[in-house]
Amino acid sequence: RQRVALARSLAPAPRLLMLDEPLGSLDRALRDSLQNQVRRILKEVGVTSIYVTHDRDEAFTMADRLVFMNHGRIIQIGTPEEAVANPADGFVARTLGFKNVLPGVVVGDGETLQVECSVGVIPAPKPPGLETANGSEITLLVDESGISMSGATADATADGNSLQGVVIERVFRGDRYELRVRVGSGELYCHAPADAAPSRVQSGQSVALSIDPRSVRVLSCGG
Incomplete structure (x- = not known):
């Protein structure tokens, strides 16, 4: 049905084609297959297309350029690679699937910012050209792969990038938890890799998290 609808849309040779979540009702395997087919057809025909989706992976597959919109306002335009490398704000970061998006307030200004957020005070490298002062509201993005964990909460006081916490959920993702x-x-x-010791922690267990400063990014806008 989706193939027929696409063929009918292309029959009049439009200069611009609008596709509003055309594959949203399909199961994952079929959707993945059709995404590649639709992209190939649109490339062969050479028609400029606007493809609306809320699915990040679908957007990565289909798009040469991404446009992020929030409440009717364009937030960011760029290639998928550019968006992942430099999300404009917290909304874009969350849309891209980043989970550690932390609004905060600057409590120490300098080459390294001290940012107070819901999980505590996190040091963050200050991007060149970013103007901040104590009290400035910014948003941090912490890469999940940059957080290491141990079961000894005493380790949490080792440096300013370490925090104490309690595991509240543990989900198996194939090669990792x-x-x-x-x-x-x-x-x-x-x-945590599925075969590593930290992956064996259970819900309710106290842990120490150590954050690699290189995994912390300051987003230029709050949100």
């Missing part, structure tokens, strides 16, 4: 950890009044997500 995704762990959701309650820290302060907020939450952090981290990964």
